[in-house]
Amino acid sequence: MKHWIKCSPTNTAVPTLVASAVFMVFSASTLAAAQPGNGSPPVNASPRATAHTGEVVVILAKEEAGTVDPTLASMTALRRPPFDSFRSLSRLSRSEIQLGVGQEQDVLLPNGRRVRLKLEQVLPNGKLRIRASINRPDKKDYLPLLQVVATPGDPFFVVGQSHQGGTLIVGIKVTP
Amino acid sequence: MNKAHPTGPSHPTGPSHPTGPSHGEQLLRWNRGELSAEEEQAFLEEDNRLQEQFDAPPVDAHSVESSRAVSDDALRNLNGLNEALQQALLPSEQELPTEELWARIQTGIRQSVQPGPDNVVELHSTRRKVILRWVPAASGLAMAAAAMFVLVHFDGESTVEDSVGISASTPPVATPPVATPLVEGAALGSAQEPTHEEAPAAVAAGSPQDGTTVEEVDFGHHAGTVFAVAGDHGQPLAVVWLSDEEELL
Structure with a gap:
């Protein structure tokens, strides 16, 4: 059964559309004004002088x-694939680091290479943009560049x- | 007294015989009555022959009969084909209720396009007003929500340095210090690991935004891959696996 809907022309739609548009513009402008960098300081803003601590753990896996x-x-990630294929894990070193922005x-590293870490940015949401590289001194023989966005306290690995x-597992994390 | 020409004035007067008197001379003599009975007979026969040649080409009686027979055969064949087609189509034509079918279709169309009291829903004025008022409002809210999403998204891409006015030209540390390995002690993420309560509220523990993600990687001359493993709270932890053909030590 087909149904027909009878609607007579009305003049309520146009004002409602105008009101909606005004509301939308107002909401967008309000949100834009509330953004960091537009006058209001960010919630998680960290001054440049604030140093972030962290650690680099080097593991030999076989x-x-x-x-x-x-x-x-306590490192749950090392018990999950593909790390669970290693039946021997020994920690070779643990280095504490302190990084300021920039x-x-x-x-x-025990193989003569160096892990170079740089805290690029602290994002307004609290995450950290970290640059890392692993090379022999003055060379780029292994990992020229790695850029990671990390939640403070959550590690990332270079394997x-x-x-x-065996195989080296390098775990890196930076804390607030 | 001139005799009437047997074929009229348009009769050709050209010579029909290369030798002897021409047909025109004979015509003149025939008009003056100077031809003998034999000459007149010959003249008339010749005149008749010329007339036939002039009016129409000579017709072969055999060819006429042949073409007529062919036409009769073709006509019979066409008639047979017509009868065969009619016999083949007649049953299906009789089976198709053409008139009835078209009548039913037209009746159905007329019934479907004529709105009546049974198939018309009267939209009450209050409902119509509500719909016309809230549909655009909901659209505006949806667009505002989209704008909010875009702004929040770009918020995540902006940096604190921008917000606090630190320029990107901050001189880097010339010689980075080399960290010294610590003595054996607490494991990664044990004693010194901050609790998630210490983390900013925007990245509360266990939220999908936790973890580490790779933004950019340069494997150099080595083969490598990037993947993630689950952390303690299920958050993705980035792993860069890079082959190493050279063992330095």
Whole structure:
């Protein structure tokens, strides 16, 4: 059964549309005025002088049967694929770092390369934009560039360097 | 006294015989009555022959009969084909209720396009006003929400440096310090790991925005891949896996 709807012309639609448009413009302008950089300071703004701490953990992983360093037991990610294929995990080093915005810091690796870290930006949402590279001094022989956006306290990993018959896992995290 | 010409004045007067008197001379003599009976007979026969040649080409009786027979055969064939087509089409034509079908179609069309009291819903004035008022308002709200989303999105891309007025030309540290390895102690993310309560509210623990993501990577001359593993709270943790053919130590 087809139904027909009878509607007579009305003059209520035009004012309503105008009101909607005004509301939309008002909302957009209000939101724009509330953005950081337009006068209001951001909630999570950090002054440049504030240093962020962090750490770089270097792990030697092997597929041969072995032991897992108990200090790594709390790292849930290392128990998940593909890391679970390593049956031997030993922590070679743990380095503490301090990074200010725009500052760089190097961390020596046991294979002679260096991890160079730079805190590029602290985003208004609190996340950190971090640049990292792993190379021998004055060379670009392994990882020329890695740029990561990280929640403070959440690590990221660089895996794959060969060392002493195993594979290096480099875990990096920066805290607020 | 001149005799009437047997074929009229348009009779050709050209010579019909290369030798002897021409047909025109014979015509003159025939008009003056100077032809003998034999000459007159010959003249008339010749005149008749010339007339036939002039009026129409000679017709072969056999060819006429042949073409007539062919035409009769073709006509019979056409008639047979016509009868065969009629016999083939007649049953289906008789089976199709053409008139009835078209009548039903037209009746249905007339019934469907004529609104009546049974198939017309009268939209009450209050409902119409509500619809006409809130549909544009809802559209405006949706557009405002879209604008809000865009602004919030761009908010995530802006930097604190921009907001606090620090220029991008801040001189970098010339010689980065080298961190010294610490003694064996707390594991990554154990004692010194800040609790998620310490994190900004915008990145509360367990939220989908947590974790680490790779924005840019340059593998250099090595083969590599980027993926993520789940962290303690299910947040994605970026992993860059890079091959290394050279063992330095």
